[in-house]
Amino acid sequence: MSVIGIDFGNESCYIAVAKAGGIETITNDYSLRATPSCVAFTGKNRTLGVAAKNQQVTNMKNTICGFKHLLGRKFRDPVVQNELNSIPYRVEERPDGSIGICANYMDEDQSFTPEQITAMLFTKLKIDATDALKTQIYDCVITVPSYFTNAQRKALLDAAGIAGLNCLRLMNETTATALGYGFYKQDLPAPEEKPRNVIFVDFGHSAIQVSACAFNKGKLKMLASASDLVGGRDVDSMLANHFSNEFVTKYKVDPRTNKKAYLRLLTEVEKLKKQMSANSTKLPLSIECFMNDTDVHSSIQRSDMEEICTSLFQRIEACMKRCLKDSKLTLEDIHAVEIVGGSSRIPAVKHLIEQIFGKTPSTQLNQDEAVSRGGALQCA
Ligand code: ATP
Ligand code: MG
Numbered sequence: 001m002s003v004i005g006i007d008f009g010n011e012s013c014y015i016a017v018a019k020a021g022g023i024e025t026i027t028n029d030y031s032l033r034a035t036p037s038c039v040a041f042t043g044k045n046r047t048l049g050v051a052a053k054n055q056q057v058t059n060m061k062n063t064i065c066g067f068k069h070l071l072g073r074k075f076r077d078p079v080v081q082n083e084l085n086s087i088p089y090r091v092e093e094r095p096d097g098s099i100g101i102c103a104n105y106m107d108e109d110q111s112f113t114p115e116q117i118t119a120m121l122f123t124k125l126k127i128d129a130t131d132a133l134k135t136q137i138y139d140c141v142i143t144v145p146s147y148f149t150n151a152q153r154k155a156l157l158d159a160a161g162i163a164g165l166n167c168l169r170l171m172n173e174t175t176a177t178a179l180g181y182g183f184y185k186q187d188l189p190a191p192e193e194k195p196r197n198v199i200f201v202d203f204g205h206s207a208i209q210v211s212a213c214a215f216n217k218g219k220l221k222m223l224a225s226a227s228d229l230v231g232g233r234d235v236d237s238m239l240a241n242h243f244s245n246e247f248v249t250k251y252k253v254d255p256r257t258n259k260k261a262y263l264r265l266l267t268e269v270e271k272l273k274k275q276m277s278a279n280s281t282k283l284p285l286s287i288e289c290f291m292n293d294t295d296v297h298s299s300i301q302r303s304d305m306e307e308i309c310t311s312l313f314q315r316i317e318a319c320m321k322r323c324l325k326d327s328k329l330t331l332e333d334i335h336a337v338e339i340v341g342g343s344s345r346i347p348a349v350k351h352l353i354e355q356i357f358g359k360t361p362s363t364q365l366n367q368d369e370a371v372s373r374g375g376a377l378q379c380a
Contacts, residue, residue, distance in 0.1 A: 003139040003168065004129050005176070005375025006122070008156070010068040010231070011205035011342070012036050013121070014372035015129050018380035023180075023373045026132045028124075034368065035128065038065045039120045041105040048124035057263055060088045062103045069206060069229070070114040071159070072152030075099050079229065086237060088259050115155050119162035126165055138166045141375040146172040146209055147227045168379060174211040174225050176374025177202060177340055180365055181215075183377050188217045195221070196335045197327075199357055201320065202371070203349055204341040206231040210320050212327035224326035228319045232273070232343035234312050239269040239300070242308050243285065246298055253291040261291045276302045277345045306348050313348055320356045331358040338362050340370040 004026070007014040012034040015026040028035045030050045040052035040063040047055065056063040066087060073080050075093035084091060090102040092111060100111035129137045142160060144153055153170050160167040177200050182188065189196055195214035202209045211225035243265060244255045255261040268287055275283050280302045290296045306313070337353050339361045344350075353361045366373065 001139065002129075002133050002135060002137060003141065003376070003379040004125075004137055005372045005378065006125060006140050006142045007173070007176075007369075007372035007375060008068065008118070008121075008142060008144075009037060009204060009371075010066055010207070011233075013125055014369050015125055016369065016372040016376035017129070017133060018376050023376050023380070025369050025372065026129050028128045029131070035121075035125065036065070037068065037121055038063065039117050040064065041103045044106055046105070046120065048121060049128075057260060057267075060259060060263060061090065062105070064089055064101055064103065064112075064117050066206070066233075067101065067114050067117050070099050070101070071118060072114075072149065072155035073099065086233070088263060115159045115162060118156065118159035122160055122163035122165055126163060138164070139168055139379070140165050141169050141171050141378045142167050143173045143176045143371050143375045144170050145207060145227065146174045146211070146225050147207075171375055171378055173202060173371045174200060174209050174213075175220075175222065176371045176378070177338070177365065178211065178213040178215075178220055178222070178374070179377050180370050180374035181213075181338060182220050185215070188215050191216045191219060195219075197223070197329055197333050198335055199323070199327075199337040199359075201337060201339045201344060201349075201353060201361070202341040203316070203339070203343040203346075204231050205233050205343070208316055208319050208341075208343075210323040212323055212329060223329065224323050226319050226323035226326065228315050230312055230315045230319075232270075232346075235273055235305070235309050235343070235346070236266050236270050238309050238312065239273065239305065240265045242300075243269065243296075243298060247290075247296055250298075251291075251294050251296055253294055253296075255291065258291055264290070272300060273305070274345075276300070276305055277347060280347075302347065309348075313352065316349060317352050317356065320352065324356065334359060336362045336364075338365055340365050340367050342368060 005016045035049040036053035038052040040047045074097045092100040094100045195216050200211045209227040212223040214221040248254050255265045282301045285298045288295045337357045337359045
């Protein structure tokens with residue numbers, strides 16, 4: 001029976017499976033490898049994944065995205081309070097201090113726990129895997145951030161249980177990446193030799209995780225890890241804030257006062273951000289009929305973005321330095337720095353890696369799928 005590896009990301013999920021001596025990524029019903037971590041309610045229907053994400057702008061209040069950090073936390077938790085700033089749906093505090101996610105479903109205002117919402121998403125992953133592999137799927141390995149507490153881990157296990165998945169193991173995302181790196185390597189030092197030390201940087205949507213790992217044949221030792229809740233979405237919101245300020249002076253409209261307009265702006269700046277990773281020239285931003293029927297125009301280039309996001313890059317730098325210090329490795333001890341996670345494509349992050357670790361970042365791993373593949377390898 002097949003066991004799937006699930007990377008439950010704040011933005012998207014990936015599923016991998018060990019098959020015929022290799023690891024395969026499972027595609028969803030849209031033939032996509034990434035499934036948005038998104039659950040939506042429309043009248044009497046529930047939509048999940050790609051379909052849910054696609055209708056977000058027209059159904060903001062009932063489209064639940066970005067709930068990974070709500071799991072296993074109380075409503076008053078400062079992290080939750082911070083999440084609420086960027087969440088377009090309603091979240092309530094329940095009498096016991098826990099979180100209720102509010103949405104209209106079956107013509108009724110309902111409140112769901114983060115575990116229930118996560119379970120709905122997992123149901124979708126389970127169906128996609130079942131369809132792709134043409135066999136019933138129950139067993140899985142789910143990856144979690146290394147900084148997840150016991151309460152967060154328990155909440156995730158509960159979600160898996162509600163979805164009818166048997167989670168054989170929760171595996172740290174950092175360990176999964178490292179396992180994916182070491183598993184097929186034939187040339188690792190023998191057990192009695194000096195290990196090969198590799199730094200892994202996973203810069204995703206909501207967080208950065210840096211880890212230092214020592215490899216010998218058949219052995220993987222985590223030396224240190226550091227993390228910070230800073231991710232690609234923070235770049236997006238800083239850019240959106242920058243353009244909002246500009247539009248206030250230029251067009252007398254403030255997107256921050258209108259959730260729908262702000263969401264449209266976020267979508268556009270995310271596209272620009274990705275273009276800026278590949279391109280250092282000036283890029284245009286144009287949104288038609290934006291607010292009060294005004295068309296808005298502006299432009300930005302990579303160097304502007306780097307200036308706007310200075311504080312974020314400082315946090316990333318500090319996180320990398322913390323891991324290096326805790327690992328007690330010298331720069332000469334480090335064999336390579338491997339990068340994964342969507343946001344590790346940002347050139348400024350690659351420059352920081354070169355500065356701090358004295359190595360050009362390497363992309364031996366599949367940046368998007370490394371974590372889920374490591375999860376699947378665990379049970380290969
Ligand atoms: P997390 O690990 O925080 O739970 P995740 O695993 O869902 O989140 P990833 O899929 O690793 O996150 O990364 C998604 C992020 O990467 C998004 O913020 C996206 O905008 C960003 N991203 C993807 N491609 C690029 C690119 N070419 N340049 C810059 N950022 C990118
Ligand atoms: Mg991730």
